[in-house]
Amino acid sequence: MSDPQTQTNRALAPRGGSGEMFDRIAGRYDLLNRIISLGIDQGWRRRTVRSLGLASHESPRVLDLATGTADLAIMIAEMLPRANVVGVDPSRGMLAVGDEKIARAKLNARVSLQFGEAERLPLEDRSVDGITMAFGIRNVADRPAALREMARVTRPGGKVAILELSDPKPGPLSAMARFHIHTVVPWLGSILSGSREYRYLHESIAAFPSAERFAALMGESGLDVVEVAPLTFGVVHLYVGTPKA
């Protein structure tokens, strides 16, 4: 049994992956992201935007969930020059960094950020043409509720593209990837950020369901799965769904 002080500390500590946890690392998040992912993360995000299939849409409205510091929201606006993008996230610290980046990119007219959680979206039914969510669903406490919300706010035929880290299946190349995620990342994260939050990263990856199980959860939560693509030896998966008719 733990002592009362430990219990108090636990009660004060933000839940792993919560908005409060990300508030603590917001200022260092982008730099750490690039270093830890060896710069590959932007290629994964581009693939996610392409999977929405909105290149020829006249003026798509796109929701970027768990937008954080708005890397993906900005990329959507750059890749789809007629799109309007709304980014939603429960970390005010991450959103503040994102707002500065949007202003620097002169995209304020087409990209806006809102405080909110995936489980309770501040949006009308069928009001967006596509949704992206990169490295966010792992942090969501009630994933079925979040997926149902995505199905609710996407118009019929629109796509929901979820990018998430996964534990690579055993194999010689994936052994390197596993070593990177489970040993190098927590070590680099704690050295560079001076905080322990990056330990949470590999714990949450190990706790995330298999690609098959997560795709099944999408199906049970109102989305028809149209693609499940392992990327970079299965370090991440891209899951694409569309609201069930």
Ligand SMILES: C[S@@+](CC[C@H](N)C(=O)[O-])C[C@H]1O[C@@H](n2cnc3c(N)ncnc32)[C@H](O)[C@@H]1O
């Ligand atoms: C690893 S960051 C990803 C940020 C960004 N999408 C990117 O690609 O860099 C995860 C984000 O999930 C957000 N988050 C945590 N719980 C959430 C929830 N319930 N709904 C939506 N976002 C959430 C955090 O605040 C954090 O900004």
